[in-house]
Amino acid sequence: EAGVAQSPRYKIIEKRQSVAFWCNPISGHATLYWYQQILGQGPKLLIQFQNNGVVDDSQLPKDRFSAERLKGVDSTLKIQPAKLEDSAVYLCASSYDAGGGGRWDEQFFGPGTRLTVL
Amino acid sequence: GENVEQHPSTLSVQEGDSAVIKCTYSDSASNYFPWYKQELGKRPQLIIDIRSNVGEKKDQRIAVTLNKTAKHFSLHITETQPEDSAVYFCAASIYGNKLVFGAGTILRVKS
Numbered sequence: 001e002a003g004v005a006q007s008p009r010y011k012i013i014e015k016r017q018s019v020a021f022w023c024n025p026i027s028g029h030a031t032l033y034w035y036q037q038i039l040g041q042g043p044k045l046l047i048q049f050q051n052n053g054v055v056d057d058s059q060l061p062k063d064r065f066s067a068e069r070l071k072g073v074d075s076t077l078k079i080q081p082a083k084l085e086d087s088a089v090y091l092c093a094s095s096y097d098a099g100g101g102g103r104w105d106e107q108f109f110g111p112g113t114r115l116t117v118l
Numbered sequence: 119g120e121n122v123e124q125h126p127s128t129l130s131v132q133e134g135d136s137a138v139i140k141c142t143y144s145d146s147a148s149n150y151f152p153w154y155k156q157e158l159g160k161r162p163q164l165i166i167d168i169r170s171n172v173g174e175k176k177d178q179r180i181a182v183t184l185n186k187t188a189k190h191f192s193l194h195i196t197e198t199q200p201e202d203s204a205v206y207f208c209a210a211s212i213y214g215n216k217l218v219f220g221a222g223t224i225l226r227v228k229s
Binding site: 031033040041042043044045048055056058091095104105106107108109110111112 | 119124150152160161162163164167207209211213214215216217218219220221222
């Protein structure tokens with residue numbers, strides 16, 4: 001099966017600029033996650049969607065970050081305005097939902113988008 | 119919320135030796151504990167996971183143990199090979215929701 005797709009793979013911007021990342025989950029996966037992975041650290045969950053509803057966004061800096069998942073499939077994550085500390089790899093992951101059967105809690109990660117803020 | 123601590127931060131072993139990485143979690147409601155391997159510049163890849171209804175799971179050279187009472191779980195890699203060199207992350211969640219990762223362990227296998 002095709003994996004989680006993300007674009008762009010790399011992005012370099014100046015601070016205070018805006019940037020957007022795109023994610024296409026594995027077909028049939030109802031749950032989609034966005035993680036921020038700062039160099040040398042484990043991934044940190046930013047937001048979790050179940051279909052097109054938000055399950056958890058408690059660690060999303062809502063003054064500058066926003067995310068949406070229209071039609072319950074693709075998702076975009078936006079940062080506006082970017083700060084130096086936003087430099088990180090942004091990982092998208094997907095999984096089945098509780099009603100999907102199979103290994104519903106296993107998360108599959110995309111290749112990530114490496115963001116550098118100068 | 120959940121907090122996951124992982125030790126050691128770096129681990130060097132000789133090829134053929136065993137490696138053990140340990141994690142503790144804080145939320146007794148957590149019931150799903152995956153382990154991910156991440157090579158430099160690559161995505162995290164699930165290598166093994168364990169659910170709270172079992173105490174041990176093995177897959178070839180990799181095994182994971184879970185002690186719910188003590189709230190800790192461990193990854194065991196036997197007969198290590200150079201290709202096992204990577205960063206390993208433990209994580210904890212409730213039914214896969216709100217996955218919280220440890221800080222990672224850099225494993226170096228010396229040949």
